[in-house]
Amino acid sequence: QVQLVESGGGLVKPGGSLRLSCAASGFTFSDYYMSWIRQAPGKGLEWVSYISSSSSYTNYADSVKGRFTISRDNAKNSLYLQMNSLRAEDTAVYYCARSVLSARFDPWGQGTLVTVSS
């Protein structure tokens, strides 16, 4: 079955960096756009970034532009999110999701918690 498993979350100090990973299985990873979506504790969902199937196109929410970089390795069926210059407001559960550019995210991984605190 289609499965997405995130990893790499943890506690990091403000200004620090973290790299999240998402391992995909059960579908042809290289055929799909992929996205990162986050949810701050007790808050709603916020789209973070997407990447096209061949990595040709990427885009970011204004809140992370210039600090986060999305990438993928189709040979490893893996999606990544490099997060630099982290701020307290980046604290959230980060989900990866298989995407169709028409705002369709299905399925989602179980999420990985990133906590930015001194």
Added chain:
Amino acid sequence: QSALTQPRSVSGSPGQSVTISCTGTSSDVGGYNYVSWYQQHPGKAPKLMIYDVSKRPSGVPDRFSGSKSGNTASLTISGLQAEDEADYYCCSYAGSYTVFGGGTKLTVL
């Protein structure tokens, strides 16, 4: 990249119908037929319930339906069941990015 507007909460009794609204602008909801809805139970990942305004993925009960008029999309849940109690989020394509609503907590009385 402003969030779409949803009511903070709605409620209904088992068997009744409820409708959750999602208001955006002509740059997102009103500009494209690309609105999706997600159900999220506490501590769980969101689940796709509706996409492309009114299409249901396989496995989603036909009690869930979606529609759109102008800049406002709606999710209607008929024949409410206890397991429908959850948070619901709308989402819209907006050209180069995607925007979510703030979420609506559905309580089944």
